[in-house]
Amino acid sequence: MSGATSQLAAHLSSSLTRFEGRLATRDSGLVKTAVLAVSLAFFAVFIFLPLVLVFAEAFRKGWDTYIAALADPDAVSAIRLTLLAAAIAVPLNLVFGISAAWAIARFEFRGRQFLITLIDLPFSVSPVVAGLVYVLIFGAHGWFGSWLQAYDIDIIFAVPGIVLATIFVTFPFVARELIPLMQSQGREEEEAAIILGASGWQTFWRVTLPNVKWALLYGVILCNARAMGEFGAVSVVSGHIRGETNTMPLHVEILYNEYQFAAAFAVASLLALLALVTLALKAYVEWQAARNVAKDSEG
Amino acid sequence: MSIAIEHVVKSFGTFRALDDVSLALPRGELVALLGPSGCGKTTLLRIVAGLESADAGRILIDGQDATGKHVRERQVGFVFQHYALFRHMSVFENIAFGLRVKPRRERPTEAEIHRRVHKLLDLVQLGWLKDRSPAQLSGGQRQRIALARALAVEPQVLLLDEPFGALDAKVRKELRRWLRRLHDELHISSVFVTHDQEEALEVADRIVLMNKGRIEQVGTPHQIYQEPATSFAYSFIGNVNTFRGKIEGAFLRVGDDLLPHFQCNFAEGEPVVGYARPHDTEIVADTQETAGVAARINRVLTSGGTSRVELVANGPERGGAKDYFEVEIGSEDLSRLALANGQRVRLKSRRLSLFRDQA
Numbered sequence: 001m002s003g004a005t006s007q008l009a010a011h012l013s014s015s016l017t018r019f020e021g022r023l024a025t026r027d028s029g030l031v032k033t034a035v036l037a038v039s040l041a042f043f044a045v046f047i048f049l050p051l052v053l054v055f056a057e058a059f060r061k062g063w064d065t066y067i068a069a070l071a072d073p074d075a076v077s078a079i080r081l082t083l084l085a086a087a088i089a090v091p092l093n094l095v096f097g098i099s100a101a102w103a104i105a106r107f108e109f110r111g112r113q114f115l116i117t118l119i120d121l122p123f124s125v126s127p128v129v130a131g132l133v134y135v136l137i138f139g140a141h142g143w144f145g146s147w148l149q150a151y152d153i154d155i156i157f158a159v160p161g162i163v164l165a166t167i168f169v170t171f172p173f174v175a176r177e178l179i180p181l182m183q184s185q186g187r188e189e190e191e192a193a194i195i196l197g198a199s200g201w202q203t204f205w206r207v208t209l210p211n212v213k214w215a216l217l218y219g220v221i222l223c224n225a226r227a228m229g230e231f232g233a234v235s236v237v238s239g240h241i242r243g244e245t246n247t248m249p250l251h252v253e254i255l256y257n258e259y260q261f262a263a264a265f266a267v268a269s270l271l272a273l274l275a276l277v278t279l280a281l282k283a284y285v286e287w288q289a290a291r292n293v294a295k296d297s298e299g
Numbered sequence: 300m301s302i303a304i305e306h307v308v309k310s311f312g313t314f315r316a317l318d319d320v321s322l323a324l325p326r327g328e329l330v331a332l333l334g335p336s337g338c339g340k341t342t343l344l345r346i347v348a349g350l351e352s353a354d355a356g357r358i359l360i361d362g363q364d365a366t367g368k369h370v371r372e373r374q375v376g377f378v379f380q381h382y383a384l385f386r387h388m389s390v391f392e393n394i395a396f397g398l399r400v401k402p403r404r405e406r407p408t409e410a411e412i413h414r415r416v417h418k419l420l421d422l423v424q425l426g427w428l429k430d431r432s433p434a435q436l437s438g439g440q441r442q443r444i445a446l447a448r449a450l451a452v453e454p455q456v457l458l459l460d461e462p463f464g465a466l467d468a469k470v471r472k473e474l475r476r477w478l479r480r481l482h483d484e485l486h487i488s489s490v491f492v493t494h495d496q497e498e499a500l501e502v503a504d505r506i507v508l509m510n511k512g513r514i515e516q517v518g519t520p521h522q523i524y525q526e527p528a529t530s531f532a533y534s535f536i537g538n539v540n541t542f543r544g545k546i547e548g549a550f551l552r553v554g555d556d557l558l559p560h561f562q563c564n565f566a567e568g569e570p571v572v573g574y575a576r577p578h579d580t581e582i583v584a585d586t587q588e589t590a591g592v593a594a595r596i597n598r599v600l601t602s603g604g605t606s607r608v609e610l611v612a613n614g615p616e617r618g619g620a621k622d623y624f625e626v627e628i629g630s631e632d633l634s635r636l637a638l639a640n641g642q643r644v645r646l647k648s649r650r651l652s653l654f655r656d657q658a
Contacts, residue, residue, distance in 0.1 A: 188383035191350055196397035196452055197371045206400070210387045292387075 054272045057265035069255075069263035070270065077243045078251035078267070081162065085234075085247060086227040089166040093223050097174025098216070102208075104175075105182035116179070122171045130168045131236025134161060157239030162247060165233040170223045177219035181212055214289035221285065225278040229271060301326045302347060302456060302488065307356035309342055316342040317353070318512040324490065324505070326361075329482045331499035332492045334509035335535065340492045341460055343509070347490065348458050349373050360456060373456075376449030376487075380461040382441040384433035390444050391429040394419055397452035419447040422481070439470040443477075450485075459491035463498065475502045496536050500524060508532055530654040533574040540580050540624045540646070542573040542592060543656060551653070556592045560651045570656040575648035577627040582608060583645040584636050591645030594624055596638050606633045610646065 059066055069075060100119060104112060122130065136142050138155040148155060155161045189211065193203040209216075231249040238245045240254065248271055255264035302324040309317040316339045324330050332340040345351040347358055349370035357366040365373050384393050392399075394416045398407055407415065420426040423443040433441055442462060449457060462478070463471040479502050482489055493499050499506050500520040508515045508523060508531075515535075516528040527533040534541065544553035546565045551558045551573050558573065565571055583591050594610040601607075610624040624646055628636075638644070 188379050188381060189385055192377065192379060192383040192448075193385070193396065193400070194370050195348060195350070195375065195377045196400065196448070198396070198400040199371075202400045206396070207385055 051272060054265055055269050057261060058269035060265075061262045065262050066266045066269075069260075069266035072263070074243045074246065075251060075263075075267055078246045078248050079270070081159065081246065082228050082248040084159070085163050085166040086224055088163050089170050089227045090220060090224050092167055093170050093174050094216075094220060096171070097178060097219060097223075100175040101178035101182050101212075104179050106187065119172050119175050119179075122169050127165075127169050127230065127232030127234075128236055131165055131233040134164055134168070134233075134237050138164075156237050157241065157245060159245065161237035162234050162245060165237045166227050166230055169230050169233050170227045173223035173226065174216065174219035177215045177222075178212055181215045185211055214285055214292065218282065218285050218289070221278055221281050225275065228274055301359075301361055302490070303359040303362075304343070304347065305357050305359065307343070307346060307353045307358070309339070309346060309351065309353050315512050317346070320356070320512070320514055322507060322514060322517065324488065326488050327486045328488060328504040329479070329502065330490045330505045330507060331503035332490060332507050332509060333496060333499040334494065334515075336494055338509045339512040340494075340509050344458050344460055344490060344492050347456075348375050348377050350377070374452070374454050376452065376454030376457040378442070378445050378449050378457070378459040378462050380464050382433070382438075382445045382465075384441055384445055384448070386433055388432075389429065390420075390425070390431050390433065390436070391416055393433065393444060394448045394451050396448065415451065419451055422450070423447045437470075438466045439474055442466065442474060446478075446481075450487075455488070457487050457489040459489065461492050461494070463495075464493070471498075478502060500536075508535065510535070527574070527652070530572060530574070530657065533652060533654075538577050538625055540575045540577065540626075540648070541622075542575070542648075542651070543570075544573070545570055546653075550590070551651070553592050556645075557590055558592050558651070559590055559647065560653060562653065565653060565655070571653045572656045573648070573651045573653050575651050577607065577625040578605075579650040580624065580626045580646055580648050582610075582626055582628065582636060582638070583647055584638065584642070586643070588645050591647040592624075594622075594644060594646055596640055596642045596644060597623070598640065599633070599638060601630065601633070604630055606630055608633075608638065610644070 070079075100115070103109070104116060135156055137144060138148060138161065139145055140149065140156070142156075153160075155164070189207050190203050193207045198206065229249060230247075231253075234247055235250055235253075238247070238250055240246060240250060242254070246254065248267055252264050252268045252271070255261075255267065302322075304320055304322040304324075307317050307320045308315075318339075320339070320343060332343060334340045342351060346353050349365070349368065353366070357364055359365065360373060360375075385396065388396070395412050398412045398415065401407075416429075417426065420429055423446060425440060425443055425447075428436060428440060428444070433444070436444065446459075446462075459478075463474050466474065475498055478491075491502075500523070503520060505517065506520055506523045507517050510531045516523060516532045518526070518528075523532065524536055527536060533539050542551060542553050542558055544551045544558070546552075546567055546569050547557065548567070549559060551560050551571065560573065592612065594612040596608060597611045598609040599606060600609070605627050606629075608626045608628065610626065611621055612624070613621040626646070
């Protein structure tokens with residue numbers, strides 16, 4: 001009862017921000033309106049309008065053309081490849097992210113700081129460079145090129161290359177979400193679990209994982225969005241073979257270059273839809289996580 | 300269960316946290332590991348629990364070598380300073396955790412788990428909180444739940460790391476009385492770490508006083524307070540007046556003054572430090588008196604039957620530094636002496652303990 005009341009009170013007081021609540025930092029109405037107008041106008045022109053246009057263009061020639069563009073065998077193959085790449089990259093990066101975060105948050109070891117920096121590398125390097133690196137390693141003239149040819153294994157200009165490039169660019173998402181959280185939570189709950197007789201697995205499943213689940217989910221959602229939307233790195237290693245090595249973003253580009261605007265926008269609208277679903281999921285996860293934090297800080 | 304610690308050594312890098320510590324704790328006692336922060340007391344507790352491994356030495360629990368035993372086989376209960384309750388579980392599930400993670404063969408039935416958790420909730424008198432999450436509890440409640448959780452697996456030994464350190468003064472006082480009562484009911488061998496001498500003196504059967512990775516003294520609270528064995532024990536426990544000087548016959552020469560002492564195992568001229576409790580220190584107002592350390596009355600604080608007199612000494616022989624002293628005297632003696640602020644007096648001690656001066 002008192003919990004509910006205090007929550008309500010917190011909610012009411014939070015409708016006025018910290019800044020508005022104080023006379024000294026309260027801005028004039030003019031400033032408020034101006035700042036709000038600028039950001040809303042910016043949002044409308046650069047974000048909202050393009051998004052609306054994508055859907056408008058996609059449906060300009062009617063529902064039938066839209067369906068036909070998506071049912072096209074090449075489009076279906078691109079969608080399938082995109083889903084496949086994400087289905088492989090996301091779980092792998094999930095496992096990698098958890099283990100890297102665990103190692104960094106829980107152990108002191110030589111090169112720890114270096115590993116943290118390294119995890120950010122895919123964010124700081126241009127995706128094109130990432131693609132080129134894979135070509136250099138696995139391409140026909142690359143380090144392992146002749147060896148791979150001898151065993152008849154295709155990586156570059158084939159599905160494995162696309163999966164590798166996707167893994168590379170989506171590598172940091174999960175780990176970056178988990179590291180700060182696990183560092184702030186510390187080891188004590190895990191120590192308590194072990195003293196109470198829990199095995200390593202039991203401790204992980206019953207204590208570690210539940211404590212980071214929202215951050216983990218958040219990382220996975222972002223990772224998935226990037227995996228499906230990646231263009232640069234995938235473009236370099238793909239070879240653009242229709243029906244074989246085209247992902248959705250690559251397929252959109254090809255259609256556009258061939259002046260098939262309606263079809264291009266139809267596939268693009270699918271990607272945009274995916275982005276919207278991702279955003280909705282992300283908002284939901286954030287809301288859930290915030291609710292949990294509120295519950296934690298109560299009392 | 301009895302706990303024996305034999306020649307335990309532990310270093311963190313170049314810092315020696317524990318330096319050849321040996322200690323035998325008989326069963327059923329509530330023991331306090333007392334010392335200033337950084338003295339190694341928490342490290343020792345964690346080594347006994349198995350959360351930390353010793354560089355050398357061994358731990359015997361009930362006569363059996365536990366050094367190679369994994370934490371989960373040692374049958375110890377551990378209560379953390381910051382509780383470490385599982386934040387995503389209810390109070391009930393927190394307490395039930397130790398029972399639920401048991402291997403299937405040893406795991407109690409659901410009904411049995413319920414019975415035992417409720418019994419523990421009754422023990423800590425918090426049954427009405429069983430469905431709350433840890434975040435909804437006060438600090439004192441969290442600590443009691445943490446204790447119930449530790450007791451759920453029926454440990455042989457209960458270890459508590461600064462159990463009341465994060466609580467405010469009032470709750471702290473209540474909880475330590477409660478812990479003492481609980482221990483008298485359960486008689487489980489318990490060790491708690493604290494830096495608060497009052498807490499140790501009030502709660503423990505036995506105090507292990509530690510400093511700089513070594514054990515200074517082991518004894519009952521009475522022994523620790525009344526018969527400090529080392530220079531550190533004197534200065535750490537209770538209030539004490541310190542006199543530094545050299546042995547000169549039946550006197551201790553402190554600066555220009557001569558303080559009479561009663562025992563002497565020291566050679567003439569040896570630098571020593573003398574300690575006297577405030578209630579063993581007396582004020583001599585007679586200006587004709589030549590023995591005793593000269594000081595000025597700084598403040599007189601009267602409360603109840605006894606009064607505390609604060610004195611200050613500063614002279615050229617102290618190189619400008621001020622020494623403060625404290626004397627506890629009965630109100631009658633105080634009115635007989637008729638002390639005034641700033642008055643010059645001399646201090647003597649009825650009971651002066653001398654130690655070799657390490658400084």
